Amino acid sequence: MRCPLKISSKRHVLCVFPAYTPSFGTFAHAFRLMYRVSAFMPPQGLLLIAAYLPETWPVRFIDENVAPANAADFAWADVVMVSGMHIQAPQMHDIAARAKAAGKLTVLGGASVSGAPELYPEYDYLHVGEIGDATDRLIACLDQSVTPPAAQRRFETSERLPLGDFPLPAYDLIRLDRYLIGSLQFSSGCPYRCEFCDIPALYGRQPRLKTARQITAELDAMMAQPSHPPVIYFVDDNFIGNRKAAREMLPYLIAWQRKHGYPLQFACEATLNLAKQSEILALMREAQFVTVFVGIETPDADALKAMRKEHNAALPMMEAVKTLNSYGLEVTSGIILGLDTDTADSEGRLKDFIDLSQIPILTINLLQALPKTPLWDRLQRDGRLIADDSGLESNVRFLRPYDEVVETWRRCIAYAYHPERLFARFAHQVDATYAHRMIVPASGKLTIPNLRAALVLAFNIVWRVGLLADYRRPFWRAVHHALRRGQIDAVLGIGFVAYHLIEFSREAVRGEQNASFYSARRREATLEASPLRKSA
Ligand code: SF4
Numbered sequence: 001m002r003c004p005l006k007i008s009s010k011r012h013v014l015c016v017f018p019a020y021t022p023s024f025g026t027f028a029h030a031f032r033l034m035y036r037v038s039a040f041m042p043p044q045g046l047l048l049i050a051a052y053l054p055e056t057w058p059v060r061f062i063d064e065n066v067a068p069a070n071a072a073d074f075a076w077a078d079v080v081m082v083s084g085m086h087i088q089a090p091q092m093h094d095i096a097a098r099a100k101a102a103g104k105l106t107v108l109g110g111a112s113v114s115g116a117p118e119l120y121p122e123y124d125y126l127h128v129g130e131i132g133d134a135t136d137r138l139i140a141c142l143d144q145s146v147t148p149p150a151a152q153r154r155f156e157t158s159e160r161l162p163l164g165d166f167p168l169p170a171y172d173l174i175r176l177d178r179y180l181i182g183s184l185q186f187s188s189g190c191p192y193r194c195e196f197c198d199i200p201a202l203y204g205r206q207p208r209l210k211t212a213r214q215i216t217a218e219l220d221a222m223m224a225q226p227s228h229p230p231v232i233y234f235v236d237d238n239f240i241g242n243r244k245a246a247r248e249m250l251p252y253l254i255a256w257q258r259k260h261g262y263p264l265q266f267a268c269e270a271t272l273n274l275a276k277q278s279e280i281l282a283l284m285r286e287a288q289f290v291t292v293f294v295g296i297e298t299p300d301a302d303a304l305k306a307m308r309k310e311h312n313a314a315l316p317m318m319e320a321v322k323t324l325n326s327y328g329l330e331v332t333s334g335i336i337l338g339l340d341t342d343t344a345d346s347e348g349r350l351k352d353f354i355d356l357s358q359i360p361i362l363t364i365n366l367l368q369a370l371p372k373t374p375l376w377d378r379l380q381r382d383g384r385l386i387a388d389d390s391g392l393e394s395n396v397r398f399l400r401p402y403d404e405v406v407e408t409w410r411r412c413i414a415y416a417y418h419p420e421r422l423f424a425r426f427a428h429q430v431d432a433t434y435a436h437r438m439i440v441p442a443s444g445k446l447t448i449p450n451l452r453a454a455l456v457l458a459f460n461i462v463w464r465v466g467l468l469a470d471y472r473r474p475f476w477r478a479v480h481h482a483l484r485r486g487q488i489d490a491v492l493g494i495g496f497v498a499y500h501l502i503e504f505s506r507e508a509v510r511g512e513q514n515a516s517f518y519s520a521r522r523r524e525a526t527l528e529a530s531p532l533r534k535s536a
Contacts, residue, residue, distance in 0.1 A: 014077035018091030039065035047169035074102035083110030129157030207241035212252035227449035261444030275320035328437035417505035419471030461495035
């Protein structure tokens with residue numbers, strides 16, 4: 001649904017989504033191998049707000065990961081609406097400055113301002129919380145006037161709009177072919193309470209849901225564009241936060257895939273106890289889910305207990321990873337270093353975990369305390385929070401020496417993304433995971449844009465990785481292994497993912513990238529970067 005208010009004015013709304021600071025969970029380097037791709041994933045939240053605005057208000061949508069908003073965009077606007085996560089805070093400040101310089105009213109919403117509104121004193125209006133009654137009050141206020149107020153005003157949601165009433169995100173305002181993967185939201189919220197995570201406080205512990213009809217309508221809208229990403233990421237905090245709902249929705253997804261000739265593949269974030277849900281896993285396999293991001297965090301069971309993430313230890317970790325692989329799901333893992341439970345042995349245990357799990361992609365970050373988390377409260381009580389402008393890689397005063405933690409991170413990254421090891425893990429996936437995916441008709445994928453994109457990608461991979469890179473030998477070994485098993489798709493996937501991971505990790509080891517996703521050490525934002533990890 002759109003905003004139900006009766007509107008009397010016409011407002012030009014410029015929605016600006018900030019560029020991401022480069023972080024480990026990006027595929028920024030891979031974009032140069034691809035046809036037209038220049039950003040990771042469409043911003044769901046701001047697209048949702050754009051769709052909810054009154055029908056009579058013209059909306060211009062700029063994702064600065066694709067291209068920056070220019071002077072003409074700001075001149076056109078009556079109101080500039082911005083949204084983003086903590087990692088984008090410097091860019092949100094920068095957009096406010098540009099909008100102010102153009103004399104425009106500024107509005108900020110999204111995850112970061114909802115967690116820490118005090119960080120953004122320069123915005124005229126703050127939208128705190130999810131879309132809901134605050135959104136309607138904000139729109140009513142904009143309808144009355146777009147003159148910047150004398151003092152900042154906050155609009156705080158107390159009654160959320162049910163997900164079943166969410167409008168179709170304004171995909172028509174962006175070009176999907178500029179993105180590496182598409183995004184889609186089925187649920188919001190997570191029933192767990194991991195110490196470091198702000199999801200339960202921001203989005204609740206009772207997952208709220210869209211209907212299957214909404215999901216398939218969104219897929220139809222994406223398919224209506226001449227070209228779209230081949231993989232759609234369910235951005236839900238935890239895809240199995242409500243297992244029954246996931247189980248009931250998946251058959252609709254399968255039916256949609258069948259009807260359209262299986263044009264898409266899917267990815268999501270979920271807790272590791274997904275491995276116990278054989279019925280859901282079978283449905284996910286049939287629906288063509290190919291990747292699941294799991295916040296494994298640490299291979300240490302005691303550390304999991306300390307961070308209140310015992311559900312990850314519901315069954316032996318390696319067994320769980322193997323089970324997910326056996327349903328064709330490649331696991332991507334989040335890992336945290338700098339935990340209070342870390343010891344001198346933690347590095348060795350993490351390296352063993354990387355080798356044993358054979359997980360190719362691990363986003364290894366330093367612990368960071370986010371506002372509205374139990375971790376934040378505990379560290380504040382203990383006087384262990386460090387100011388954001390410290391220039392350090394984390395806002396946590398670690399129990400182990402800071403330099404040692406950062407050095408451990410560097411050694412772990414170098415270990416994980418040594419080309420020989422990385423390509424060996426991918427070769428393992430060929431047999432352990434990719435071979436278990438359901439073979440489906442190719443008709444839905446055989447489109448001119450898809451073939452063109454595949455050709456460009458194949459050429460660039462052969463050129464940059466297969467011929468120029470110093471790691472071409474292990475690359476060709478992995479390719480040979482995949483081709484012998486008839487997995488041509490896997491060759492392209494391995495090529496671009498490995499290219500990004502190796503290039504980025506080398507920068508990180510040289511000290512040119514941050515050790516933490518949320519690092520207080522500022523890097524320049526690029527037009528190419530965006531995060532992989534959000535939760536689960
Ligand atoms: S880390 Fe994942 S499982 Fe834990 S509360 Fe956050 S979303 Fe839920």
